[in-house]
Amino acid sequence: MKKKLTTVAFQGTPEQKEKLLAVIEKLKDQKGAMMPILQQAQDIYGYLPIEVQKIIAEKTGVSLEEIFGIASFYSMFKLNPDGKYAISVCLGTACYVKGSGDVLDEISKQLNVPIGSTSADGKYSVEATRCLGACGLAPVMTINGEVYGSLKKTDVKTILEKYQ
């Protein structure tokens, strides 16, 4: 899947930065250290925002462009943080024909979060998933693992009100 850049404001703490700098300091002279550095940076921040990539670029002397190339190449590196509320709408066939696409669009519209990304305040992430195997309840979505079934576009507002 194409990786979308995040719109969530960077909220790194000084403690996180200190940890990151320590990691870079420890690894930067090793050969081929960039992967371990990025992996540990993601452990510290939960994802790899451009601010973190900039710190790494500055401290290692590797260009930001090259670091971004690596971060976007591997599927395990995340450019977007998970939202506080992670919403996944099933786009499996059964859900799709019963209008899950409309539900997904409605959620995206109401929250103003593009599909596949996270809202600017870090509160909501919205994504489409493959079949969740709950076709009898179609259309289905999950919010932080909780399942909502037999959805209609008009249900979206009331459900989202629970997650403020």
Add this chain to the structure above:
Amino acid sequence: MKSLTELLKIRDEKRDHVILPDGANEIRIVVGMATCGIAAGATPVLNAIVEGVKRESLGDRVTVMQTGCIGVCQYEPVMEVFQSGKEKVTYVGMTAEKAERILKEHIQGGKIVEEYTITHVQNTKTEDDGKVHASLQDTVFYKTQRRQALRNCGLIDPENIDEYIAMDGYRALGKALTEMTPDQVIETVLASGLRGRGGAGFPTGMKWKFASGNRGNVQKYVCCNADEGDPGAFMDRSVLEGDPHAVIEAMAIAGYAIGADQGYVYVRAEYPIAVKRLQIAIDQAKEYGLLGKNIFGTGFNFDLSIRLGAGAFVCGEETALMTSIEGKRGEPRPRPPFPAVKGLFEKPTILNNVETYANIPQIILNGAEWFSSVGTEKSKGTKVFALGGKIKNTGLVEVPMGTTLRHIIEEIGGGIPNGKKFKAAQTGGPSGGCIPASLIDTPIDYDNLLAIGSMMGSGGLIVMDEDNCMVDIARFFLDFTVDESCGKCTPCRVGTKRLLEILDKIISGNGEMEDLDRLEELSNYIKSASLCGLGQTAPNPVLSTMRYFRDEYIAHIVDKKCPAGVCKKLIRYEIDPEKCIGCGMCAKNCPASTIVRTDYTAPGHKLASMKIEQANCVKCGACMSSCKFKAISKG
């Protein structure tokens, strides 16, 4: 550790704890704690046994430990009881409660709990000699296997270096360093006929020889490919989780052979338990002085580090793997120069797969002839397969090269479940092909598989029955390669996408006969023009299914039918109005609400029959499985 003598001392001290000698009143209980065992619930079983042994104060004669993959996946969690002078007992499908009962009746009472044993559960006949045969070794599944690469998996505790040493571990390294020259090591590996177990089957000794020039004057590297990415393959994970020291020892031997002092193991990050056990093993080996400086007092230095992948299938390709270790995008490089000349950090490098390394220590210890006495003319030794799909006994099996597919499927695998017919076996993952039922007697080795359009690959063996559609299978693998193509070269990036589009066209009923020629032509371009192994082998699933199952492609194109009833756009569910009693169960279960009542009532029925509005049908089959009157058919 300064000398081989010290190693042998540890071995002799620990050996009796692993292989219990006759007369020692000891019991050793092992619980399979590989990823699959843990997922099936092995942890509570282990805890229950450990606590039970403590509670009943059995600690002085009963030892409990974890081990790696025992190999019988569908019967996890598995627990085995070893007792001096007695045959091993294999308990399967374990729970904490069963463990309590076994502790009481078997461990304390001396009576085997037969109903939990593998021979009982699997209903494998035991020999009629009045004794209870309850060990995994008694089953047909196990009997014809030959465990060489997996010899310690399921036997020793992978997190305890002493147990590995007890099984002659690190003695091969000792032998190589003290009794052999580096060239002799290479000669032995060459003479053994060992070929790479990761895919292409290049002779391992040859690889080492190419990289062996100029020892001591240039920096060189030894790498291990543990980026097992084929869907359906898990033998490398099993080796790392069950016997990590074998890989470490082999890499040190390789380092000695080519003159390298640094090794890297590239493991996919999706294997956390393998990574953890490998790290523990490396730390223990360092502590014992089996890695590091001046190993066995010979002046040979070798160090090892782990590098984690980050989710890119292409990194299983050797040059891409090396660029990834270098900390870049994992894109392949053109060859030549080959890694033996210019590999990692532009230095001479050898890269072998986990299973290949797992064979090395025993080749050094037992000699080239011991290894080459098993197998076929050009493929020596054994091969581990991850047996899966439509087969009764799924699991990890190791058989001599040259074993027929029929033997693996019918004897070891126990055949196809539910009385279905065997249709094809898929080997080699996304790079391999499908072997049809007509070739089931082919002896499996590298060259035979290539000749019939598949490849060994890393050893995934997926069995398919008559309910699998071969066009759909080809499409499944293409979908995977399209996703995983790194994008560097055009034939692979664009070509695989175009192949997928043609396949999509066929399975949705819009195919034309000319598409078959297009598929073939395009496949051949992609094969010959792609930069790396990923692209060069990506069309194999298409070519091999077209070769053996052309009639299925034609059925999709000409008759607009999917013979296996898989391709949703080509199947139709119909309700027979004469059989339908109008109960409406189907309509209730239909996720798309597309079943309506007609105004026709069949003679003898009270309610009007139902009908499927085809336009909105999602072909899920829920109606058919909910109809008690068999009034719905699929065609």
